[in-house]
Amino acid sequence: MTSVPQHNYWGYTSPPGTPTVYSLTNSGSIRVLWALEELVGQSVLESYNLKSFERSKTTHAAPEAMKEGFRLGKSPTLTVSPANAPDEPPTSFAEGRLILQFLADYYAKGLWDSETPQDRARDIFFQEFAGTTVSTLTSLTLTMDVIPEATPWPLKPLLKLLFVPLMSVFKGKLVEPFEFLEDTLSDEKPWFGGSKLGLADFCMIFPLDTCVARKYFDAAKYPKVNRWLKTVHELPAYQRAVKKMGEYNGVKA
Incomplete structure (x- = not known):
């Protein structure tokens, strides 16, 4: 062996x-x-x-x-x-x-350490929430969305009839997690890690970026989550990361 x-x-x-x-x-x-x-x-x-x-x-x-x-x-x-x-x-x-x-x-030398035990618990929770609840629902919705797109004619119309309703069901299941994320953020706690950037924020960016790119996320309904996204997208480190990836969410850097 x-x-x-x-x-x-x-x-x-x-x-x-x-x-x-x-x-x-x-x-x-x-x-x-x-x-x-x-x-x-x-x-x-x-x-x-x-x-x-x-x-x-x-x-x-x-x-x-x-x-x-x-x-x-x-x-x-x-x-x-x-x-x-x-x-x-x-x-x-x-x-x-x-x-x-x-x-x-x-490596971080305390850079992402939480400022309070409460923020530490929050950061750990949202690391898990991002990787299970949000990512899982996003992946399921995306799968139902892309299968018809990738299917050649003449099967494409048939698969659209089958998968588009399923995609809508999974997309609807994202509403409660989005509402929960919206209620979590505040002026005092603008990050999923709490008062400062934490590991939860790194974990959350990929599923939320995917939801934005695929139009599963309505910015008008979730202004605090949208503000978080805007803040992240304006960070020089995030912008450098996107460029180094080469292509992200179908857009070449």
Whole structure:
């Protein structure tokens, strides 16, 4: 039986060195790229390496080369060797939320630490809420939306009759989460992490950006969430992350 290398665990006493990110266009890598750009912009990380890959034009799947970083070829993946031993085989980190936690633990120097225990609990909750409730409903809605789009004639009209009503059902299920997010934000707590930017905000950006791009999100109904989106989109670190991704939500940077 082939042994599986340890991943998502830093087993060294020395700190990690310069990280490498495996990023796929139009993917949740935006969360990690934005976080890394924040670290570089705040001068707590000197630099990082980026290996960027494009999706297949026909299947939209990731290329086999993505498996260089992690055997499942997931995006994002982060690999890193010890700072004092850069030639050591790198440790792989997969799953966006866990990568963000690793960056917070080993690189951020308290930059994203919550100011109160209440904000800490809030940040943890919305990390999970973004990755399960919001992302899951967004993915289901998107799946029902794109299947007819990708289907050739003469099946396209038939599949539209089948999938458009299903898409509308899942789109409707996003209303309550959007209302909950709207009620959460305030002048005192403008971030999902609380009074300051937290890991929850990085986790939340991808599903909400997708909802905006696919017109599942009505900005007029959720002005506080829309203000949060506008604030994020105006951040230089976020803008640099989008450019480095190359193509995001179907728009080339």
